[in-house]
Amino acid sequence: MGIEFSESKKQFHLKNDYFSYIMEITEENHLLQVYYGKRLETFQQRLVYPRVDRSSFSPNPYELSNSGFSLDTVLQEFPGYDTGDYREGMVDITYPDGTKATSLSYKEHRISSGKKKLKGLPATYVEANEEADSLEIILTDENRKLEIVLTYTIFKNYSVLTKSVQYRNYGEQAISLNKALSMCLDMPDSDYDLIQMPGAWAKEKQLRRNRLIQGQHVLNSKRGASGVTQQPFLALVSPETTEHSGEVRAFHFVYSGNFTMKVEVDTYEQTRVLAGINEFNFCWQLEPQETFQTPEVVMVYSDQGINGMSQHFHHLYRERLARGGHRDKERPVLINNWESTYFDFNEEKLMKLVIDARAIGVELFVLDDGWFGQRNSDTTSLGDWIENREKLPDGLLGLNKKVEEQQLTFGLWLEPEMISEQSDLFRAHPDWHLHVENYPTSLGRNQLILDFSRKEVREAIMAQLTTILDQVPIRYIKWDMNRNMTEVGSHGRSSKQQQETAHRYILGLYEVLEELTVRYPEILFENCSGGGGRFDPGMCYYMPQSWASDNTDAIERLKIQYSTSMIFPPIMTCAQLSDSPNHQIGRITELETRALVALSANFGLMMNLEEKSAEDLKAIKAYIQWYQDNRQLIQFGSFYRLENPYSGNYGSWMFVDKDRSHAVVMVFQILSQASKPLKKIRLTGLNPTMLYKVEGQQLSGEELMNFGLYLGHRLSGDFTALKLEIKAIKEEQ
Numbered sequence: 056m057g058i059e060f061s062e063s064k065k066q067f068h069l070k071n072d073y074f075s076y077i078m079e080i081t082e083e084n085h086l087l088q089v090y091y092g093k094r095l096e097t098f099q100q101r102l103v104y105p106r107v108d109r110s111s112f113s114p115n116p117y118e119l120s121n122s123g124f125s126l127d128t129v130l131q132e133f134p135g136y137d138t139g140d141y142r143e144g145m146v147d148i149t150y151p152d153g154t155k156a157t158s159l160s161y162k163e164h165r166i167s168s169g170k171k172k173l174k175g176l177p178a179t180y181v182e183a184n185e186e187a188d189s190l191e192i193i194l195t196d197e198n199r200k201l202e203i204v205l206t207y208t209i210f211k212n213y214s215v216l217t218k219s220v221q222y223r224n225y226g227e228q229a230i231s232l233n234k235a236l237s238m239c240l241d242m243p244d245s246d247y248d249l250i251q252m253p254g255a256w257a258k259e260k261q262l263r264r265n266r267l268i269q270g271q272h273v274l275n276s277k278r279g280a281s282g283v284t285q286q287p288f289l290a291l292v293s294p295e296t297t298e299h300s301g302e303v304r305a306f307h308f309v310y311s312g313n314f315t316m317k318v319e320v321d322t323y324e325q326t327r328v329l330a331g332i333n334e335f336n337f338c339w340q341l342e343p344q345e346t347f348q349t350p351e352v353v354m355v356y357s358d359q360g361i362n363g364m365s366q367h368f369h370h371l372y373r374e375r376l377a378r379g380g381h382r383d384k385e386r387p388v389l390i391n392n393w394e395s396t397y398f399d400f401n402e403e404k405l406m407k408l409v410i411d412a413r414a415i416g417v418e419l420f421v422l423d424d425g426w427f428g429q430r431n432s433d434t435t436s437l438g439d440w441i442e443n444r445e446k447l448p449d450g451l452l453g454l455n456k457k458v459e460e461q462q463l464t465f466g467l468w469l470e471p472e473m474i475s476e477q478s479d480l481f482r483a484h485p486d487w488h489l490h491v492e493n494y495p496t497s498l499g500r501n502q503l504i505l506d507f508s509r510k511e512v513r514e515a516i517m518a519q520l521t522t523i524l525d526q527v528p529i530r531y532i533k534w535d536m537n538r539n540m541t542e543v544g545s546h547g548r549s550s551k552q553q554q555e556t557a558h559r560y561i562l563g564l565y566e567v568l569e570e571l572t573v574r575y576p577e578i579l580f581e582n583c584s585g586g587g588g589r590f591d592p593g594m595c596y597y598m599p600q601s602w603a604s605d606n607t608d609a610i611e612r613l614k615i616q617y618s619t620s621m622i623f624p625p626i627m628t629c630a631q632l633s634d635s636p637n638h639q640i641g642r643i644t645e646l647e648t649r650a651l652v653a654l655s656a657n658f659g660l661m662m663n664l665e666e667k668s669a670e671d672l673k674a675i676k677a678y679i680q681w682y683q684d685n686r687q688l689i690q691f692g693s694f695y696r697l698e699n700p701y702s703g704n705y706g707s708w709m710f711v712d713k714d715r716s717h718a719v720v721m722v723f724q725i726l727s728q729a730s731k732p733l734k735k736i737r738l739t740g741l742n743p744t745m746l747y748k749v750e751g752q753q754l755s756g757e758e759l760m761n762f763g764l765y766l767g768h769r770l771s772g773d774f775t776a777l778k779l780e781i782k783a784i785k786e787e788q
């Protein structure tokens with residue numbers, strides 16, 4: 056791994072075992088993108104982009120008139136604004152004279168080992184300097200007194216490049232950053248499929264793959280959160296790319312607020328990818344000598360198909376995005392009371408659930424919504440984080456003690472960013488929510504959003520939370536967030552800075568999360584936003600696991616978990632076994648199917664145990680026991696997708712442990728059919744020369760991966776599932 060700069064060729068070559076990333080500086084100091092693809096040992100060509108005159112409609116920079124060089128066509132690292140490139144650029148800045156033209160030139164660069172922290176922002180990290188090298192390239196627009204620092208980090212052990220940008224105003228007056236993106240990648244061709252994950256509530260991360268065509272494709276969120284409707288992710292893959300072969304270039308934005316990801320295929324069939332904070336509700340006043348730091352983008356290159364991409368995301372996120380003591384620890388099997396009680400509970404009811412849960416081996420009890428203020432419905436009490444003594448006569452402390460006596464640890468639901476109009480907090484501070492003065496504020500689930508961009512608001516909430524957490528030995532927090540921003544205004548902020556609110560909110564949220572996770576390292580945080588509404592890499596930096604969806608139906612979950620696994624490893628993805636008929640969509644499924652879907656991730660229960668038959672309880676106990684026995688494999692093994700439930704009647708996947716001696720395969724049939732074709736499933740990730748025991752047979756890894764197993768015919772009925780265990784016997788000679 057390394058970063059080389061050739062003085063003679065004025066080229067940067069970043070490479071590790073997997074990929075190369077090459078840029079070059081022209082004689083006129085333009086920084087151009089040359090190559091991002093499979094690792095090259097060397098690169099000999101210089102000034103490779105042909106100078107071709109594209110007519111007078113593609114302007115030339117003044118000093119390069121009639122040279123065939125136009126910013127409208129070349130592959131750039133940092134396209135400016137209104138200076139000849141009519142494609143979408145990285146910036147939109149209003150200068151003191153009211154104009155916007157911006158063009159950046161190379162000034163200098165610095166190469167160092169390791170990776171610097173991004174102040175106040177989540178980011179991937181290293182634990183030792185040898186794990187990565189970093190490059191900072193400084194560009195300037197001297198006329199505008201604007202300095203840009205492009206930061207690149209290449210990791211040694213992952214096929215990962217990260218990019219972020221700092222914007223510095225070294226002029227004497229403030230400038231307005233109307234748009235300040237994090238990364239650009241220009242490619243000379245456009246023969247790609249675009250993979251993205253649009254979604255909705257209870258339908259998060261739906262996988263879509265379409266051919267890229269000319270024009271702009273915009274994936275974004277204006278919700279003040281990364282949101283349910285798009286994941287800040289996209290991948291460009293060659294049309295022939297499959298799960299296991301072909302090239303992939305993937306981009307994931309490490310941020311939890313408004314984002315934009317754009318792919319533009321230009322008139323010459325070249326492709327530009329841009330990512331960063333959405334320009335919607337964003338305008339940052341950059342004062343003289345101040346710097347604006349953008350969040351980073353994680354780029355993954357794979358020439359081993361989509362699965363190859365996922366392996367790098369999984370390892371990076373598990374090992375160098377998630378933090379804290381829980382990162383490498385097995386996660387507990389929990390039970391959450393939400394779907395069994397909703398708001399209607401008292402201590403007795405909860406303790407009955409706890410005692411029943413203990414009997415089947417559950418390790419952690421999570422008290423969900425409804426435990427505080429007058430919270431008997433979703434119309435009230437957010438902001439009043441004081442236990443309801445009618446429901447919990449001995450308070451949280453008393454309940455915690457009783458739960459611990461049953462040998463379970465205790466966890467709590469919170470929604471700290473929200474406020475109900477019906478709350479003491481609102482009565483005391485009617486201007487603490489995001490709103491526009493003298494303008495009606497929209498409601499979502501009857502609630503308003505606390506203005507986390509304001510310090511005093513954050514401090515007041517922190518004071519309430521720390522009062523609880525200092526007193527009650529809580530071991531887990533489910534941090535929920537159930538609506539998105541509207542009428543984004545911040546009381547007391549100057550009119551010039553109002554458009555900083557949405558981003559300042561996210562920075563404020565990150566500050567609170569940093570403080571809490573540092574102060575309470577023993578607490579396992581689970582990120583939730585009405586399900587997976589803010590399940591993004593920014594949140595994963597603070598919270599090592601996320602509730603993937605409010606939809607707990609096994610078949611819908613099959614798809615959600617399948618696409619979530621593109622980027623997030625199973626240990627980060629929470630799945631819970633729930634009742635049938637399913638509470639969200641009413642589907643009836645067998646216990647086995649529901650269990651196998653939930654056991655395929657970070658497993659828990661959200662069901663009413665009181666109503667279960669002795670037979671079902673016995674079965675659930677066995678599932679929990681199985682999970683506990685195999686949790687290392689599920690949570691820390693390698694995960695491989697086998698059958699895509701979006702394109703066929705089956706969904707399947709498998710887990711393989713580190714030394715490839717133990718694997719588990721899960722296969723799901725969606726609908727039953729007459730005269731159905733046979734289904735052979737080829738496994739992956741095994742050791743070809745190892746001999747494995749599979750249901751009484753001894754088969755080599757090679758046979759299992761190339762021939763496979765006939766499995767489909769063994770599934771009969773709608774929504775059925777099977778699990779296969781594979782254990783190594785010995786090495787073949």
Ligand code: DGJ
Binds near residue numbers: 423586602
């Ligand atoms: C939304 C979450 O996704 C649910 O699991 C539950 O915690 C409710 N909020 C509680 O209001």
